Structures are given as structure tokens and as C-alpha cells.
Amino acid sequence: MLVVLCSALLSAAADEYEGKPIASVQFDPATQPLTFEQLMAMLPLRIGQPLRGSDLRGAIQRLYQTGEYTDIAVDATLAPTGVNIKFLTKPAYFIGYFDIKGVPEPPNEGQLLVATKLVLGGPYTPSDTSAAVERIVDLLKRNGFYNAGVEPATSTRPSTQEVHIDFSADPGQRAKFDGLVANGNALRPLDNLINSSGWKRFRGWFGWHELTETRLQNGLDNIRSWYPKHDHLLAQVTLENLGYDSEANTVTPVLSINPGPPVLVRLRGAKLSAGKLRSLLPIYEERAVDRDLLEEGSRDLASYFQTKGFFDATADYLMATPPNGEQLIDYHVSLGVRHKIVKLEIHGNHYFDDATIRERMSVIPATLVRYRYGRYSRPALDRDLDAIRNLYRANGFRNVEVTSRVLDDYNGVAAHIAIFIDIAEGPQWFVAKLALEGVSDDSRPALMLLLHSTQGQPYSDLAIATDRDNVLDYYFNHGYPSAKFDFTSVPSGQADRVDLTFSVTPGERVYVRNVVVDGLKQTRPDVVTDRISLRADDPLSQSQISDSQRRLYDLGIFSRVDAAIQNPDGDEPTKYVLYSIEEAGRYSMNVGVGAEIGRIGGSTTSLDSPAGVTGFAPRFLFGISRLNFFGLGHTMSLQTLVSTLEQRALLTYVAPQFLGNPNFNLQLSGLIDASHDIRTFSSLREEGSIQLGQKLSRANTLQYRLTYRDVVILGKPLISPELIPLLAQPVHVLVPSMSFIQDKRDDPIDSHKGTYTSIDLALALKAFGSQTGFGRVVARNSSYYQLTKDLVLARTTDFGLIERYAGASEIPLPERFFAGGAFSDRAFPDFQAGPRDPNTGFPIGGNALFMNTVELRFPLFGDNLGGVLFNDLGNVYSAVNKISLRFRQENLQDFDYAVQGFGFGLRYRTPLGPVRVDFSLSPNSPRFFGCEGSINQLYQCGVSPSVPQTVQRINVFQFHFSLGQAF
Amino acid sequence: MPPTPPPHARRSVVSPIFLVFLVFLIPRSLSTEIIDRIAITVGNQVVTESQIHEEIRVTAFLNRDQIDLSGAAKKEAADRLIEQALIKREMDLSRYPLPELSDAGESLQSLKAMYSNEMAFQDALQAYGITVDELTRRLWWQLTLLRFIDYRFRPGIQIPPADVQAYYRQQVSEWQQKGIKPIPTLEESRDQIEEILTQKRIDQALDRWISDTRKQVTITYLDPALRPAAPPAVPPAVQ
Secondary structure (H helix, E strand, O other): OHHHHHHHHHHHHHHHHOOOEEEEEEEEOOOOOOOHHHHHHHOOOOOOOEOOHHHHHHHHHHHHHOOOEEEEEEEEEEEOOEEEEEEEEEEOOEEEEEEEEOOOOOOOHHHHHHHHOOOOOOEOOHHHHHHHHHHHHHHHHHOOOOOOEEEEEEEEEOOOOEEEEEEEEEOOOOOEEOOOEEEEOOOOOHHHHHHHHOOEOHHHOOOEOEOOHHHHHHHHHHHHHHHHHOOOOOOEEEEEEOOEEOOOOEEOOEEEEEOOOOEEEEEEOOOOOHHHHHHHOHHHHHOOOOHHHHHHHHHHHHHHHHHOOOOOOEEEEEEEOOOOOOEEEEEEEEOOOOOEEEEEEEEOOOOOOHHHHHOOOOOEOOOOOOOOOOEOOHHHHHHHHHHHHHHHHOOOOOOOEEEEEEEOOHHHOOOEEEEEEEEEOOOOOEEEEEEEEOOOOOOHHHHHHHOOOOOOOEOOHHHHHHHHHHHHHHHHOOOOOOOEEEEEEEEOOOOOEEEEEEEEEOOOOOEEEEEEEEOOOOOOHHHHHOOOOOOOOOEOOHHHHHHHHHHHHHOOOEEEEEEEEOOOOOOOOEEEEEEEEEEOOOEEEEEEEEEEEEEEEOOOOEOOOOOOEEEEEEEEEEEEEEEEEOOOOEEEEEEEEEEOOEEEEEEEEEEOOHHHOOOEEEEEEEEEEEEOOOOOOEEEEEEEEEEEEEEOOOOEEEEEEEEEEEEEEEOOOOOOHHHHHHHOOOEEEEEEEEEEEEEOOOOOOOOOOEEEEEEEEEEEOHHHOOOEEEEEEEEEEEEEEEOOOOOEEEEEEEEEEEEEEEEOOOOOHHHOEOOOOOOOOOOOOOOOOOOEOOOOOOEOOEOEEEEEEEEEEEEEEOOOEEEEEEEEEEEEEOOHHHOOOOOOOOOOOOOOOOEEEEEEEEEEOOOOOOEEEEEEEOOOOOEEEEEOOEHHHHHHOOOOOOOOEEEEEOOOEEEEEEEOOOO | OOOOOOHHHHHHHHHHHHHHHHHHHOOHHHOEEEEEEEEEEEOOEEEEHHHHHHHHHHHHHHHOOOOOOOHHHHHHHHHHHHHHHHHHHHHHHOOOOOOOHHHHHHHHHHHHOOOOOHHHHHHHHHHHOOOHHHHHHHHHHHHHHHHHHHHHHHHHOOOOHHHHHHHHHHHHHHHHHHOOOOOOOHHHHHHHHHHHHHHHHHHHHHHHHHHHHHHHOOEEEOOHHHOOOOOOOOOOOOO
16 A cells, blocks of 8 residues: 555656756765766756656666666755755665685686676676675585685775675585496496596505596596597496585596497598597597588598698598497598699789788698698688688779689699689779768877778778778777767779778767776785876776786786776766786795706816717706785896706896886896806806896887906816916906897797897996906897798897906906807807817807808798708907908917808797707817816826827717707 | 553554654655656666656556556556667667657647547546657657567568468468458468568567567666566476
8 A cells, every 4th residue: 555655646746846947956975976067967957947757767867877876766855946856876886806715726716706707897786796605616616625615705995886805715625536436338447447537646556636627527538538549439428426425525426438339430542540530530529420520521531631632532431330230430532643733823913922922822832841742622722712812802902803723734744733823903992082070180190090091092891991990999099988980982083993981979988087906915006006007087098908907917926917997888977997906926936957968078177078078967947036025016036056067046136117117127136156167167156237127119128237246267277277377367347238139020939030139338347346347249130031931041140349458468267258059159069169278278268259140941841840951150269350251270279260060950849939959060160289187187288298289179060959049 | 441552562553644644744845755766777777667657657548548556557567668678778789770759740640630629639648647748759669669670570580482371271261251252362462461470470579589688688676566476386296
């Protein structure tokens, strides 16, 4: 009765106020998400205007459409001047931050957050929390946490209408596997199934593994994969239940296994390995046998053999079911003659050259090594013709016609195929006039720079589609999220010309209400806010949101940076931008084990083998980093290396985006290094440096550095005793230096085109306390040329110069140039280039360096194995005026000539870069005098007949293993 | 002497009466009143209480029925408005161009023609508590809906010749039973039959679409009295 009464009252009340002037409009509560002016601007109500029920309804609809309210009522009061209207509102809340703590992996935090199905910035209802808890518990259960409890703690931030949810999990003990039950005819003993599953630890010696979702699934997959290999393609292995025992907290999966009939697949008319056949036929992957899959298998087989040169290959199948219940599938392949694509010619192309068109073709004529028969099939050729047509159409050739002629037995040679591509380009269409409608004068110049379909440019659908994307991107990034784009084109008065009109409807502009950052614990807030470019009242820009997110990730101190717009679907003039941040663990460790193999061997106390012998040096690395030092986003790390050649500890402190500027970084470092990588001496180096890096542009970088270095030669260097006071004195230097780096390579790890240039200038200042004064210049210039799609010519030139001007009479050994090895002149073992001690034959480094390398890089087999032909030329010279490209060594004390290395290398592509092995042959490797004996006989070397000098030579044959290209 | 009721029992009897008195006795000018509020939300659209009232009144006027403000009638009206909100949402998403309000003029004139004169028409409107503006808007909305439904669903309807023949055979049988002569040929009736079948299929497609869309769009009843009754529970099967 009360409801009816209220309804009647509502109706009567509305009628009573209809048409009366609006005296005032108010909002309750007084503090609203939007300002009064913003609210009034969007409502169809004006003070002094008559009140209309339909307008009031429109006002409620408009307010609700902002997404900022969950309930709205309108209250009216009669006043002497009309009706006072008051909107009674209930604010909506949005998800501002949520995290889950207390769960050991797996599942990881990302999986848990995804499982909640909560959306940052999305509307929140209390039921979201309980649903999220259920999903988390379900995920935990699937990962063995059967007794997990999850407690949500929800808090609200009324000022920003945010809800924060912290889920605290008590996962309990993870259940373990405890056996396996197989129902049905498994065809295998139970132990065999258990071994396949991998649920039992090594041979059962250490009990059973813990249950995780991945381990369960992998186990099932492993059990299933046995059957197709044993001709039971249709086997069905399903998990009936996990058989959880709550007392023991264990699971005993119960499987239902139906092996199905044996399915024998045979290949007639061609040979393939069983593994290859299984990888080609979809019936194995799908584990099903039906007409579609069998036909798809026929096509795949034919296509496979076509790529091997059997261009006429066809395949068909026959299926039979003998009385014994087996299924027999016979694939019959008719290979035909093995063909060879001897010619691929393109005719009629004027606008594009052959190379541009061939880049888009998968049909390839025969090559010497990689494609011995070429690559061709009719469908592939048809796709290539389409690609050529699309290329032309994208450039305004709307009437282009592309056809092909395939000639077999070309020039009378059986099975030789020639392919001719005939292109009739037709007229090229151009834009005669472009009109932009709906674009403000402010935006017009910037937009015109983004457009392709401007006056005089080719007219194509692709260009218009690109323009559309560019225009909408521009508007989306300038606060117009609902911008719309339309275009019309009409023939202009001239032939093959069109008049284009782009019409833009920007829609309402949306601004940033404020930026809200959640989740910081250790990090200082200004570290984050300095990197967020958006500020309150800025136009909402998606690109700025994601750029700021990237800058935060680049700090390397956050494991998760989520960015979202609060209330994304709400129609309102301002919006909050949310950044939800998860700080990474403050410590990280890295451990590594490796080895060096090369001519790095030889005793440190023996005069034998100054050019080194084949040796093996194991190396161990350990590092620890402390992230986010002082909450500033800085990182301190200690990296250590221990090998038989070197022991090193490096402490660094890195401040990326120094002082909030993304173009600067600061690095402080301290190094202690005891090494014997240069055969001549062992040294202890203590070094401290400070470096400011400045990124000038995407390609150009400057580094300003100040280094203090103190180097002590350990023990006795293997050089003539009279040189020891000159070259092996302990020395400390203070070196200001500056580097310029220009990197325009397409891929720094495996470059195909571009250039790389670096220049390093250093000056050891006596005035600053250096014991010796010298200047040093080191420069490198590399360039890469893509001759064809797969063929790359690369070259690099290195130049170095040390010039002494004060202090000691000679540049100390540790400051000299030492070169040679995998990343230098490959005619030498590591650090064996340049001048050598006249008595002992050990390298003593030089004051100048010149090296030039040319490489031809090409594919060998498949996509991953490549080859390299190279020529390395150069040396380390005693002085800059001694640099010479002379081929011959004049005498056994002459090392100022260019040592040549010719060689061949293999490259195997990996995600870390190519694994490299190089073989070098040097026809003019240096000869020199050397002694044989212990270090105690150093004084007798070349003097006493008991330690005679012998003529030795750097081995003409060298090999190098390493990771990454030589340059 | 009757026993004195406990204090809480007295309150429970007196309070409602007192409240009703207050409602009627307090001068209107001094009271504040809720004149409209959200009753249901459909995605980002709302159905207000005044909208439900208007729907009931205008529908009653068009059907020349009594105004029924019972709970069941409100539920029915609310359900119709939810369906219209779903269609309106689809119109917005597909950027469907809306007709002019003046397009409803013809329908309004037809409606007026059913009354003896303008005065009778105005009296009828007043009796139902609606204005000409409200009626015009309703007629315009009806027109918009019909045009949109046709635009949205007709292109997907194909009438196979076999269906036309089957319908024709059924019609012939009915005409024969009724003794109608001469019976038109299939070719003479084809266009008419195709249109009848098309309209039927459009209705079916609309019903399916509304049913699917209801599941995709969040519908919240802020006034619980408007919530549709839950479907009767299916009794468990007897083993």
C-alpha cells in the first residue's frame, strides 16, 4: 500500500512542478566528482527556464552516463521564485589498486592478479571482491593449495573514488602427488605411466612432487604423447578426478585411458623419417582422424615436397579398416620430376625495380647452397602475384595487372623451369586536392605532416587507411577519445586524379582530472611523479600515459606498472589517470658458469710459448644488486668474476634518468682486477670512475668520465730485465675522458645495415696527480651494407693513438694497446698483436693501433646457420708514425707491419645473438725470437747458451669461439 | 480494564498513521519531494520512475484502456522500457541516424482524426495526464524503433521458395474451408506472403537478439519492486 501511495505521490508531485521556473539547482553531497560548472554545462536545465519532466529525465540520464554515480534522485521544493531542484547522488567507486600477498609460486603474482578479473580503473561493486576471492581460491586449489584461505581487506579513498583491495592469502601446505590410478586399457604398466608423468621425483628416491597446475598438465601431456608414437592416434586420456586425500594432503590422479584402435600411417612413393611425417600430418597433432584432417595432410605433404624441388608433387590418401580392427592410412605421394627454377624474370615494371619486387616474393630461383632447386609452388606464386598487385595499388596504380608465365623444360633442358612475371602497371592515380573538414587551425599544420594522401601524392586505399589511423591517433593523443574520421573521394576534372575530403568529428575533449599513483612503499613519490608527463588539466593523451609507463619501467625498480584511465566508459569531461605500481624485490642475484677456449694457455712462470698454447679457462660469475637505493631508483651492484686468467670485483652505482632527466645517467664504479689475460704480465688494477652519460638523440650519445687508476705489475713480467724499470713500474693515473657514440645500426647484436662510430678522447693529467702524462685517442667506424635480402657486407676500422707528454719516459705496460683475438685481428690469439720483447718474445703492447676488417655474411643452411668470409688486416704499432700497411715482416724485430688474416666462420643464430666460430689463416704472421726456460732464467735469455734464443712464430692457423658477431 | 500494550507495540500501531497524517498535513511549500529517480539501469542508460509512469499513461491512452498503476503493470512497463533501452543502445553503437521529430506529425494527425474535434482530443489527453509533447515524442520513438528494427534485421532475412509454397498451401486450405472464391494463384500472392513471412522472421530475430543482449548488458533494478519474478525452479528429476 505504501509503494502505491508513494508512486501516486511521485506522479502528483512531478505534475505539480511541471512548467514552473527553475529557481536553483543544487547537488547533494555538495562535493561532487565534477565541478558545479561542469555539471551544469552538461545538464539540459537552466535557472529561470520552466521545469520539464523530460528535461529532468534527460538530466538524470546525462549524469548517470558520466559513470560517476550509482544512484540519482531529484528532490524539488517550491519556492517563491519557482522550484528548487536538488540532485541527490550516490557516488560510484572504481578499482584503484589491488594486490595479493602470501602465495609461494606457482601461481605467480601475475596469474593471481589476472585470476581476480578485477580491472584497474573499472567500476567496483562489492560482489567483485567476493567473486575475486573465489577465483583466487580456485587457482590456488588447482596449484595444490587445497586448504588455502584468502582474506580481502577493502578500503576506500572517497576523494578519488578509489577502492583498494589487499588480498592476504594463507595458502597452507601444498598437496603432493601420491600415485596414479589408470582406468581402462592403458597398454602400459602403471610404473611406466608414472615415469612418463614426471610426478615422481627422480626414480622415486625422493618421494613425489608437489601438485601444480603446470606439472599436472605436463604429466597428462606426456602420458598422452606416448600413444601417437605407438600408432594409437585416437587414444583418449582424460583426468577423471584428482583423488584428493584431505588427511594426507595428497592427490592420486585418476585417469581414464582408452587407447583406441591402432592407426597405421604409411607413406608410399616418397621417403620421410617417422618424426618428419608426424610433424607434417595434422592427424598427429589433433589426435583425430577425419576427412578434413586427412585431406589437409595430403596438401601438407604435397607442399613439403614442392618446396624440395618436386613442383608437380601430389599426394592422396586411402583409408582401410582390416578385420583385425586396425585403421590403415596410406598416403600416396607422386613426386614427379625434380625441377629447378633456373630463371625468374620480371617484365613491365617501371615504377619499382626488380629488387623491390623480389623482396616481396617467396618464389626464389635456385642458388648455389641454400636453395639448390629454388623455391616454388603454384599457391606461393599466386600469393606473390597478390603481393605485387598490393604493392602497386598502395602506390596509386589502381588498374595494375600482374600475371605469370611458367615455362617447363626451359631452353630445352628437362625439368628446368623459368618463371616470367608480367606487369601492366596502368596509370598512376594521384590526389588532385585534399580538403580537411572539422579540423581546427591549430591542429591543421601538425595533421598535414602526418598525412600521406596530400596534393600530388599517389591515391590509394592503403594510404587513406594509414591517414585515418594517423588522424585518429593524433586526436586520441590530444584528448579526443571519441574522435571520428570519414572520407569522400570524387574524380577531379583531370584524368587519373581525385579530390579527397577528410572529415573529422573530434567530439568532446577530455582532460586529466589528476594523476593518482598507488603502490609505492620504498620509492620516493617524486621519483615516480617526475617521470609522469601528464598533469592535471592536460588533455588526456593515451601516448603520454604509455610513455610515462615506459619511463617508469625503464627505471628497473618496478616489477609491475599498470596504467589505466579511471571510469573509462564514463562520458565526462575530466578523468583520473591511475598508475598502479608494484615495486620489485630490492635484491637480485646472478650466478654464471662459463669457459674460454683458445690460445690462452701457458705458464706464468715459464718463458716457453710466448704466443700462447691452446688452453682452457673456466670462469665463474656471481653478482648481487640492490635496487632502488634510498628509494631514488638508483641501483648498486657488485659483480665478481673468478677464472684462471682473471679475478675481478666491480662495484657500480647507477642513477638512470639522472635528476629526472631521461637523457642523462650517472654511474660511479670501483674495480679491483687481478688478471693474466695478457701473457706478458700479471697485474693488479684498482680503478675508480665517475661517468655522466648524455643521450643527444636516438643515435648519438656522449659520455663524460673521470677515472683514477692504480696498476701494479704482480711478480716479474716476462720481458727483458732492462725494460722492467721502464715499463713495469707501478703507476697511478687520473684520466678525464670523453666519448662520442653514434649508433645507426638496425640491430646492434646482428647488424644488417647502418653505421656505428665511436671516438674516445682521454688525457692523463700530470697536474691532477698522474705519475705519467699522456693523451689517448681511440676511434672506430663500422658500416653494414645489405647487398641482397640475405647477403651483408660489413666493414670496420679501428684507430688508436697514445702520445706521452710528461712523467715517465715510456708508457707503462698496462696503459698500452694490446689487441688481437676474436673481436680484433683474428690472425692473432688474444692480446698477441704488436711489438714484442726482443729477447723473450712476449708482447709488450704498442702506442698506436690500426685495424681494418671486411666480412661477407651469408646464409648457409636453413634460417639459423650462416657463414662468414673475412679478411682482417692491421696490427698494434710501436708509434703512430710507424703505422704501415706493409705485407712483409722485414726482420725478427719488425712488428710494425699489417698482419693479414683470411678466414671462414660459422654463425648459429640464438636469442642471445649468433654463436660464432672463426678459422683464420695468416700468411704473414709475425716471427720473433723467444727463449725456452723458467722465469728464473730470464737474465740468461739470449745471453747464456743454456737458454738459447729460438725463432718462433705466431701460428698461421687460429680459431676463435665466442658469442656475437665480430663487430 | 484492557491490558496496556507494551510501548513498542503502541509505536508499531501509531507510527504509520502518524506518518500518513504528516504527509497530507504538512504544507507542500514547506516539504521537499522526490520528483524523479532512477528505477533501473541498463548499461549506461537509465529508466526513471517518471518514465515508467509516462509509459503506462501513454500506452493506456493509445489503447484507450484504464490507467493501471498496479505493481504488475509497472513491471510490464519497465520491461518494455528495458527492451527499448537495449535497442537505443544498439542505435547509438551503430550510429543510426534518428528521424526528425516532425516525422511523427502524420501519426499524430491520424490519432487526432479518431476524435470528434480538437477539444475532445485535448480532454482525452488531460484525462490520461499526458501532454501533446509527451504523446508526440512517444509516436516519434515508435516510428524510430520500427524503422531501426527493419533496418537492422530485414537484410538478414531470406525466405526460401519452399516456405512461401508451404504458407500458400496452408492459406489455400483455409480459403477453401471458408469458401472464398476465386482463390488467387501462388504468383499473385507471392509478394504478400513473402512480406508476412519476413515480418514474422523479423519478430523472431528481434526476440532472439533481445534475449541475447539482455545477457550481455548489465541490468540493475534499483527499485526492487520492479525486478521480474524468478522463473519457477525446476523440480529435481526423480531417480
